[in-house]
Amino acid sequence: MNRVNLGLVGVGTVGRGVVSVLKRNADEIARRLGSQPTVVAASARDLNKAKTFLGPDVVVHADPIDVVNDANVDVVLELIGGTTDAKAIIEAAIQAKKPVITANKALIAEFGNDLFTLAQEKKSIVAFEAAVAGGIPIIKALREGLTANRIEMVAGIVNGTTNFILSQMRDKGTSFDESLKEAQSLGYAEADPTFDVEGIDAGQKLAIIASLAFGIKIQPKKVFCEGITRLTDVDIEAAEEFGYRVKLLAITRRREDGFELRVHPTLVPEDSVIASVNGAMNAVLVHGNAVGPTLYYGAGAGAEPTASAVIADLIDVIRDIQGNTECERPHYGFQVSELSDFPVLPMGSVRSSYYLRLNVSDTPGVLAQIATILAEYDISVEAMRQREPDVGSNAVDIIILTHECDEQAIDLSLGKIAELETIFGSPTRLRVENI
């Protein structure tokens, strides 16, 4: 199997996430790719710490540019913060004609146009899926999945910190300050939260999104940003009374005379999908003129979700390098030689929670009979409710939610319950998934 050698610039949260996902999923990635990407060189501020983490097989350089120019390195992963060094590293990779993958949103927002121009000149690749909305493949959706469309509008929850704060304010009725403190104590917000709560982070992401949606230059300075610091619990509650939830949305819209680019707290209808995006999660709604509305939801930050996007870019890049058709877009997404013949399991072996509705005679002792049978099969009841009988009827519905158990146990117990004289008709059984 071919090996593709990676140069890792930055061994912080994201760098470590990439290394551990590459290791944990090495088999699955090799099944998809037909080759094994391996970190062979790295640079980090703390050389010894990096060496300990990466092990003896990885050469650790003091200067990141040495990683780029390391003759063993095929692909560069730029995973440091800030823009000055990061820009120099990416430029060096482009000059060396080595594909470079970055998770650096601030860098792409500020210098993306220059870097893309240079990359095009040198016929090289800068990949940046991880720069927007973490693990959600939104760059790919805009650039490849929705190419048939004239994109009319994109509206996203692209900052997890503020979405967490707003969810807290709604769920617990706490103030902005209290909710921010909670976010900080859970690690969702920085000690200096300005960048997030003033909408600047969301604005940078929006500038990148708009560029890909409409084919315009990345223009972060033109984004209107209004943060969430002045929001009160009174407003969140009042919005709720009108049927709305408050979200910090990053919105870009095509109009006849130009484009809107704006980040601000926004009331959205409570029954919309985007209103149901809670906690630190992200979601991006894209309106195309052929497909209509589509939405992409997932974790927008964190070591492993970000690593997921970095490695997806890496695999795209390797498929491009390897170049033959079956490798680039294998029909199954896996190499044909690597298809698994693991069995499909019989339904009886499935484990699930269950909803049971039994139409029974409204007489004493029925529930005890049912409960006894369920207990015989080790089925434990999470909740039970009896519905009011119809007027003049002797039949009532008993509804039971079970804890997780084997489908087979449910089937056997229901067979036995159906034989009771106090049961009318056949029981209803539905599965419950707490997803």
Add this chain to the structure above:
Amino acid sequence: MNRVNLGLVGVGTVGRGVVSVLKRNADEIARRLGSQPTVVAASARDLNKAKTFLGPDVVVHADPIDVVNDANVDVVLELIGGTTDAKAIIEAAIQAKKPVITANKALIAEFGNDLFTLAQEKKSIVAFEAAVAGGIPIIKALREGLTANRIEMVAGIVNGTTNFILSQMRDKGTSFDESLKEAQSLGYAEADPTFDVEGIDAGQKLAIIASLAFGIKIQPKKVFCEGITRLTDVDIEAAEEFGYRVKLLAITRRREDGFELRVHPTLVPEDSVIASVNGAMNAVLVHGNAVGPTLYYGAGAGAEPTASAVIADLIDVIRDIQGNTECERPHYGFQVSELSDFPVLPMGSVRSSYYLRLNVSDTPGVLAQIATILAEYDISVEAMRQREPDVGSNAVDIIILTHECDEQAIDLSLGKIAELETIFGSPTRLRVENI
């Protein structure tokens, strides 16, 4: 500009959708691609109708195989129903080494394994994004966007007909039969709805999804299918009382000893994102071991959403054919020469609805003053509510929702309102987006 010549097999609902989207978005597609895909040949059951629709520049063949073998055709679009002819057409395209794109889910579910084997042998491409969940780029997400992950579980609402019926049953309290009739009268359900309501359609899609998620053969016959025909409004209501909604889910899960493949009505927590997927829309939830849960939402059927997926595949295929790096994955998703310099619009020109909260003196005439000022600026009020004052306080909150108006008008009117002696502090203004 290069031209890529398309052979269109089938000029029915989807075929017409593809033609009209290609035409309507010709400029945008050319900006992305640097070339212009053009239908040059077609086949259809009704030759005259097809000729009238396609115009004089398209050669209409009686035999679909003649479309495949037409020397002018570079890429074949297979957009007929059924599996017998469709299979022969795709095989002919593979043999002719012409990339072929299909929207035919039944065909891929039943014969995908054979077709992929043949395609790999001939180093050719069969693309099928449109076969699962219509316009949602879920094949791309599984095959490219989430490649870093070991996929653990996929759960999808992949049949719009049944989701529409279940939404009706919940919203209107109607029975299954009544809701089915409503779906039929709106064109969401066929005269013979068996394929949809018994979960067979969802099962075929699930078999394809599982194959891409886990790297296994497509095994539609192993899918457990339980439909929604026996669901009653009683169950939907009772589930609701326990905090759940009922959805027809297609679920596949990796377990230590194999894979689960099952379609059945399922109770999902009411505050989950998938519970908020209503009407004929589709959504697919994917759990990866690095990214965690991600979800993809959009229209799962219909002429133009399906065309969106067919053309996305087409553009992928053309980018592959053209082969140079910048063309395959252009950084902006558009050709650099085609970037637009359309302006970013000033915030004052944005139109939106607004939420206003004004803390006012609880005295007669205040509301009239405010309403008069709003009217002066042509701002019309959709809803108004006064909140109970705090005990002992003379101040009350008036909350106003406006209809859509210019941001500038709102700003000017608020400036004037803030000058009123009856107003305390500065007004709160939030934007409302009915997305």
